[in-house]
Amino acid sequence: MNNNIKYRLEFSKTDRMIYIGHLDMLKFLQRTIKKAKLPIGYSWGYNPHQLITFAVPLPLGMSGAGEIVDIQLTHPMDCNEIKDALNSNLSQGISVLKVVEMDFHDTSCAAAVAWADYYITLNKKFDDIQGTINSVMEKKEINIERVIKKKAKTVDIRPFIRYIEVDNDGEVTELCCNIATGSQGNLKPDVLLEYIYSLMGEDFDITKTDILRGTLYTQEKGVLVPLCP
């Protein structure tokens, strides 16, 4: 019988740590957990692995301010103790912001995640970008060609956009958007940006763009609720 206790961790990934991809991040967390001596649960089978579930991978190059991971421990621990144990072992650029105990039967973060905030700093100032965004939001559908599993497929990304806000007060344009993220529907911010740039007749270059993922949400009865309450 499984007596594990489930905890949800919220963490940030910034600075130099944005250069490690998801699989390396997973390995890094596994080692940190081991080093912090948390009583981590393991899966059964020939190759037992730590019971860790990320809500959604953060692509290499993007920062995260509210990334979510669920872990299972074999013994109960105080949430602050978990946080401190991890933080004292983490490299600069990753820190655990919050730990909450979950009910074991709560939906895993990976299944629950549905929306995310993204804060995007563009490479320059686009004076009339608001007009472009307005036209995007007025559309009923936006069909984009995507290659998924080597097959070209047309996807309507309009339902995946809740809002896009423009901040044009600074030297460069900043966007804040809330878009679908997770297994039920997913829109990568770079895909959205590429589309917006194409409407403006510009070339999009992700290496010249700063993207920070903010809060991750689940959707309950049509209402957005942060994954880590």
Next chain:
Amino acid sequence: MLKEILLQVEKPARYIGNEINMVVKKPEKVDIRFAFCFPDVYEVGMSHLGLQILYYFLNRRDDTYCERVFAPWFDMEEKMRENNIPLFALETGDAVKKFDFVGFTLQYEMSYTNIINMLDLAGIPIWSKDRSENDPIIIAGGPCAYNPEPLADIIDMFYIGEGEVSYDELLDIYRENKKNGGTKEDFYEKALAVKGIYIPKFYDVEYNDDGTIKSFKPNNEKAPSVIRKVIVKDMDKAFYPDKQLVPLIETVHDRVTLEVFRGCIRGCRFCQAGYVYRPVREKSTDRLLKLADFLIENSGHEEISLTSLSTGDYRGFKELAEGLIEKYADNKISISLPSLRIDAFSLDLMEKVQAVRKSGLTFAPEAGTQRLRDVINKGITEDEILKGCRLAFDGGWTRVKLYFMVGLPTETDEDLMGIVHLSDAIVEKFFEIPKEERKGRPISVTVSSACFVPKPFTPFQWTAQSTVEEFMRKQRYVKHNITRKQVKYNYHEPELSSLEGVLARGDRRSARIIVRAWELGAKFDSWNELFKYDAWVQAFKDTGLSREFYANRERSYDEILPWDHISIGISKRFFIDEMEKAKAGQITPNCRRQCAHCGAASFGGGVCFE
């Protein structure tokens, strides 16, 4: 700018540091900044134990900050050159040119072009004589430093031996000299008193008409005529880090490394490591088990490996292996065993640590016939191999890997045929087992042959290396004669080994070949896909230096060898005797069975006094 670049290159984490257990210091608070340079890509360098030891050894000093530098992969190099970004250290991102010391570890000859490339990327003049007071001091150590001559005009000072011994003294002298406003020149003069330090500019070489060395003499009265290696006497008292840098990306060896002992008792006549690290000095089992705990606790790694030249020769091996299994079996820590002599005990051990997966069995007979194995003093017999295989087959192991060398001294086609016969005999051994009793998958034997490279400080240091054409003929001969479908033959392209043969026994003039090859685009030579053989061929033409002279020529015992001013504590007399015994097919027993009086006892420790 850096961010933009990092997002355009493969594996940007190679260039950011920030690993678990990285040392953080304030550069302005230290007196000495040391850039530890590994002349290969990050994943290779980070798997190197010597780096891990020296990094923490140097950083234990409050006055010193040791940072790491690796060779940027070619995509990164291109971006760096495009954007005028000089070579930088991972910890602070500061330019290497600002450092006090730039230290290279010389692990293999074919990394030399990367050293040139890194100096160039750093904006440091390539030739020692062209450097100014503002340039760092370029120091180098590691196994290839035992013949420092090919790099003698490039590296300012060499460290001959094990880092733990003399670095403190050297750095103390440097700090004092810097404080008192001394110049680099002052420092070099003072460093001549430090044991194990070789400063090439204090020595002059004269050559005979035939290109051999006429004389090699100090030109400074304080310079010792022979530089003797320095080694740790008592391994239990020697510094060993209680933690390890844990990379953020996958590296060649992703695990905690426990060094069990230094040296090797075996005395295989082709093996440079077996001689230069003499005598064998072991750590106690108690100390190793304690170190293992620290390393595991402080790293979060899930695998621990035992490292030494021939780990199975450790006297406390059984106790150590069982101790580790007992400690970690329930803790999800796996133990990676070195290749062991196959017997009932080792198979039982492998069974325990491997749990389910049965990886292949590895044997390194090195030569195909008993005669040639006696010549090279490889103390393994066909009978032992076959018995070991049978035991392993019974236990369900069915994949066998065999390592050989071609081009060994005195080798004939009969010896090459021996490779074929031995692999066939292993397959036949498997088929001796009645069909219904066979376990596991069908038998497969993988035969790999490397090309023999004669190395300094071995009994074969005088012998001629096979030419590229000879190597190819030998490989074709073996390949042609392997007919069983269960046997697979792998072999290396001989060009690289042939160049290694030139550099391994090169002299002071050889640097010109390395620099010319680099100018023609050679770097990352040990990476198949980047190896530019043509650049090297052209480099010989352009410099007028002969590869045959360095690699394919039989030297006489009375020739002055380029490395004669370095002493590893083993007498030349011993190597001559060993060479003569090799020719006569006589073996030399291992150090524990019978002392061969090589001279290593003069270090006053280790196996010589067990």
